[in-house]
Amino acid sequence: MVDGDFDPEGPVKCKICKKTVSKWKCFISHAKLHLGFNFVCEFCGKSFISTTQLKRHCRSYHGMSRELSCPHCSYLALDNAQLKLHERRMHTFERPFSCNECGAAYHSRRCLLQHIESHRTEATVQCEQCPLTFKSSRQLSRHRYRTHKYPRPDAKFINTFEDT
Numbered sequence: 001m002v003d004g005d006f007d008p009e010g011p012v013k014c015k016i017c018k019k020t021v022s023k024w025k026c027f028i029s030h031a032k033l034h035l036g037f038n039f040v041c042e043f044c045g046k047s048f049i050s051t052t053q054l055k056r057h058c059r060s061y062h063g064m065s066r067e068l069s070c071p072h073c074s075y076l077a078l079d080n081a082q083l084k085l086h087e088r089r090m091h092t093f094e095r096p097f098s099c100n101e102c103g104a105a106y107h108s109r110r111c112l113l114q115h116i117e118s119h120r121t122e123a124t125v126q127c128e129q130c131p132l133t134f135k136s137s138r139q140l141s142r143h144r145y146r147t148h149k150y151p152r153p154d155a156k157f158i159n160t161f162e163d164t
Helices: 024-034 051-062 080-092 109-119 137-148
Strands: 012-014
Touching (some): 012 024, 109 137
């Protein structure tokens, strides 16, 4: 989404971090970092925009030359934790993380934490564009998309560029 004149081969400046990239194609990759497409190395904390880049990094810098194969399908994991999560989600449907308040169970800690936000009684997550507050970051994301026309986190393009 572009406001005004736009050259896909010209430089694009990110409104979020002010970084300038050489062209739109590079900006799309850069923008994924701000949209939660981060794939973080468990060993050093460095972020990547794809699992391919993360795997390449782990092989090069952390000596992980072998990937682990799922015994149920063709999925390849970098480590045992990643393989176990895959098996829970896709094959065994094990849900070892449960909510103390209502008993809902989830396959990952991250999903449980997202659920726990729904039990908040006060709206503490503030929209930076207007005075509204929300109980969860997911509700804020939905509000930003519907009201302020921000893209959803899974959008391929984001409207955070400036003319340079």
